[in-house]
Amino acid sequence: MPTLILSGFNPKKTAGINAFAVAPPSFSALVPHLPKAQWNFNYVIVLVIFAGLFSYFGARVRSIYVPDKRIKQFFGLLIVVVTLYKIFTMIK
Numbered sequence: 821m822p823t824l825i826l827s828g829f830n831p832k833k834t835a836g837i838n839a840f841a842v843a844p845p846s847f848s849a850l851v852p853h854l855p856k857a858q859w860n861f862n863y864v865i866v867l868v869i870f871a872g873l874f875s876y877f878g879a880r881v882r883s884i885y886v887p888d889k890r891i892k893q894f895f896g897l898l899i900v901v902v903t904l905y906k907i908f909t910m911i912k
Contacts, residue, residue, distance in 0.1 A: 822895040831891040 824834040882891075 822899045825892050825895045831888050
């Protein structure tokens with residue numbers, strides 16, 4: 821996702837591209853584990869409710885208060901920080 825943003829894609833379109841690209845492999849990796857899964861439906865219900873609410877309100881707040889340019893800057897900084905971290909952990 822950061823690479824697409826740095827390549828000039830709109831951050832909103834980049835998020836859609838990322839979701840489209842990540843969802844099928846994630847689902848196919850989940851399927852073999854479903855027969856062995858132990859579900860605690862109380863946790864599942866709470867997680868789904870809070871994840872939905874916070875995702876919705878987080879997206880609304882971001883779209884109102886954070887401009888696209890700031891998102892690009894954040895992802896650029898994130899790429900630099902993660903790269904430096906990886907370099908320093910490989911040196912040690």
